[in-house]
Amino acid sequence: xxxxxxxxxxxxxxxxxxxxxxxxxxxxxxxxxxxxxxxxxxxxxxxxxxxxxxxxxxxxxxxxxxxxxxxxxxxxxxxxxxxxxxxxxxxxxxxxxxxxxxxxxxxxxxxxxxxxxxxxxxxxxxxxxxxxxxxxxxxxxxxxxxxxxxxxxxxxxxxxxxxxxxxxxxxxxxxxxxxxxxxxxxxxxxxxxxxxxxxxxxxxxxxxxxxxxxxxxxxxxxxxxxxxxxxxxxxxxxxxxxxxxxxxxxxxxxxxxxxxxxxxxxxxxxxxxxxxxxxxxxxxxxxxxxxxxxxxxxxxxxxxxxxxxxxxxxxxxxxxxxxxxxxxxxxxxxx
Amino acid sequence: xxxxxxxxxxxxxxxxxxxxxxxxxxxxxxxxxxxxxxxxxxxxxxxxxxxxxxxxxxxxxxxxxxxxxxxxxxxxxxxxxxxxxxxxxxxxxxxxxxxxxxxxxxxxxxxxxxxxxxxxxxxxxxxxxxxxxxxxxxxxxxxxxxxxxxxxxxxxxxxxxxxxxxxxxxxxxxxxxxxxxxxxxxxxxxxxxxxxxxxxxxxxxxxxxxxxxxxxxxxxxxxxxxxxxxxxxxxxxxxxxxxxxxxxxxxxxxxxxxxxxxxxxxx
Numbered sequence: 001x002x003x004x005x006x007x008x009x010x011x012x013x014x015x016x017x018x019x020x021x022x023x024x025x026x027x028x029x030x031x032x033x034x035x036x037x038x039x040x041x042x043x044x045x046x047x048x049x050x051x052x053x054x055x056x057x058x059x060x061x062x063x064x065x066x067x068x069x070x071x072x073x074x075x076x077x078x079x080x081x082x083x084x085x086x087x088x089x090x091x092x093x094x095x096x097x098x099x100x101x102x103x104x105x106x107x108x109x110x111x112x113x114x115x116x117x118x119x120x121x122x123x124x125x126x127x128x129x130x131x132x133x134x135x136x137x138x139x140x141x142x143x144x145x146x147x148x149x150x151x152x153x154x155x156x157x158x159x160x161x162x163x164x165x166x167x168x169x170x171x172x173x174x175x176x177x178x179x180x181x182x183x184x185x186x187x188x189x190x191x192x193x194x195x196x197x198x199x200x201x202x203x204x205x206x207x208x209x210x211x212x213x214x215x216x217x218x219x220x221x222x223x224x225x226x227x228x229x230x231x232x233x234x235x236x237x238x239x240x241x242x243x244x245x246x247x248x249x250x251x252x253x254x255x256x257x258x259x260x261x262x263x264x265x266x267x268x269x270x271x272x273x274x275x276x277x278x279x280x281x282x283x284x285x286x287x288x289x290x291x292x293x294x295x296x297x298x299x300x301x302x303x304x305x306x307x308x309x310x311x312x313x314x315x316x317x318x319x320x321x322x323x324x325x326x327x328x329x330x331x332x333x334x335x
Numbered sequence: 336x337x338x339x340x341x342x343x344x345x346x347x348x349x350x351x352x353x354x355x356x357x358x359x360x361x362x363x364x365x366x367x368x369x370x371x372x373x374x375x376x377x378x379x380x381x382x383x384x385x386x387x388x389x390x391x392x393x394x395x396x397x398x399x400x401x402x403x404x405x406x407x408x409x410x411x412x413x414x415x416x417x418x419x420x421x422x423x424x425x426x427x428x429x430x431x432x433x434x435x436x437x438x439x440x441x442x443x444x445x446x447x448x449x450x451x452x453x454x455x456x457x458x459x460x461x462x463x464x465x466x467x468x469x470x471x472x473x474x475x476x477x478x479x480x481x482x483x484x485x486x487x488x489x490x491x492x493x494x495x496x497x498x499x500x501x502x503x504x505x506x507x508x509x510x511x512x513x514x515x516x517x518x519x520x521x522x523x524x525x526x527x528x529x530x531x532x533x534x535x536x537x538x539x540x541x542x543x544x545x546x547x548x549x550x551x552x553x554x555x556x557x558x559x560x561x562x563x564x565x566x567x568x569x570x571x572x573x574x575x576x577x578x579x580x581x582x583x584x585x586x587x588x589x590x591x592x593x594x595x596x597x598x599x600x601x602x
Binding site for chain 2: 098
């Protein structure tokens with residue numbers, strides 16, 4: 001699943017074995033990453049996966065404990081060599097609350113030696129022209145995020161790093177942000193945008209980097225992570241589903257419940273199961289027959305058995321789950 | 336570093352902050368002028384007491400060369416402490432509120448970033464000190480006739496020189512306070528914690544300890560800076576105070592830069 005071979009062509013960013021350890025916690029654990037120039041890349045992982053720490057290391061804010069790499073061809077440990085070509089919004093947007101959005105951009109333009117004549121253009125791009133004279137503290141969360149993006153765009157950067165730009169926004173704000181991010185990648189600019197929610201990014205990204213607990217799970221074209229097909233089945237009662245699940249697992253099949261992401265446990269579907277279709281399972285019909293037989297042998301009559309299109313998010317969750325199982329196995333070996 | 340200074344000046348100097356500082360300087364001139372002239376004794380002032388506790392001005396000292404800015408110098412100890420507290424609040428807010436992170440992405444050389452910020456604060460402080468001195472001089476001009484203090488000697492070339500020296504010593508003391516404030520802010524980062532630590536040390540701690548341990552007047556940073564601002568006092572001459580303050584400020588600046596450069600920017 002992992003793309004071990006670096007992508008061909010120019011790399012906007014390349015790091016090897018990047019690590020960040022705090023006293024009793026490893027935030028980033030030997031992460032290697034190659035980001036081709038010109039892609040809009042989604043940097044996806046659950047909360048606490050190490051996305052922000054990784055991005056902070058790219059920006060020279062956090063010093064890596066180990067590993068090295070280059071950003072726009074310059075060594076990672078010399079951020080002054082490349083940061084003038086990088087724009088970033090990391091963590092929450094931080095500006096002087098008593099100063100207007102426009103004044104805050106003037107301050108940043110001065111410190112970065114950027115022509116302040118670009119300020120109206122970036123304000124226009126993020127749709128803040130009408131509110132540019134208001135104090136930052138009067139902005140809504142969405143406006144603050146947009147000002148953060150305007151600040152990142154001030155220097156017309158070659159590499160744009162955005163950390164959860166849609167975090168905390170309402171559905172309309174998320175949609176607007178998605179449209180904005182998609183537009184930012186036009187014209188050859190490389191964009192690395194993080195999120196804990198793959199569905200936010202899958203429509204706008206042509207490259208994906210998935211991480212969990214500081215380790216890379218997948219990196220490569222978004223198309224390479226497309227979901228494929230699974231086999232869905234349903235039983236009459238939850239306890240029957242549990243029996244079937246046990247039987248399928250004993251037979252070596254990867255099986256998971258439907259609706260794993262249900263926010264409310266009351267909404268979860270405890271009677272549906274999904275069987276992953278691997279290369280070794282051959283024809284889907286053969287697999288269906290085998291599943292049906294195994295369920296029957298377990299004393300369960302299935303009420304539904306049908307192919308099921310798997311989403312990108314399903315694949316992502318599978319990867320995270322597989323990594324968890326691997327980690328648990330390793331921990332078990334060490335006990 | 337000039338780009339950092341320029342950016343920081345853009346942050347610090349605007350209409351609202353200008354009006355606020357002008358109001359503070361005017362209030363300072365009025366309050367300090369009134370208290371100095373109302374408390375001026377007819378007899379020549381005796382030897383100064385311990386640092387920060389000079390007994391006050393006399394009509395004779397106020398009417399001599401430099402008398403026009405004496406009220407400013409006597410009250411300027413408070414300016415140093417005001418700068419100390421203000422710089423702690425500004426710097427710690429930057430470091431804990433994320434604006435330092437925003438700036439560090441634009442200027443990753445943290446030595447330049449911090450030095451530029453302090454330089455900008457000092458540039459503003461220089462303007463405020465000059466304006467405060469001018470306003471206190473104006474207030475003194477109004478108050479002097481009311482308290483029978485002649486002002487003829489205030490307009491000589493020597494008086495102008497004294498005024499420049501007074502402004503210089505006050506600014507030197509203020510610079511020292513700003514550097515110490517920066518160290519406190521960098522070490523503690525949180526605004527309330529940094530303010531509590533700075534206020535507690537330079538306020539009650541130094542003064543209470545110095546009451547019972549007189550070398551404190553010569554060695555505690557706050558007392559040394561107070562002596563610099565007052566142009567020396569009975570405990571500590573200006574020359575020694577200036578050298579001690581310079582050494583302290585250099586150590587504080589180096590410590591602040593060392594801590595800032597070693598730490599990750601996480602806020």
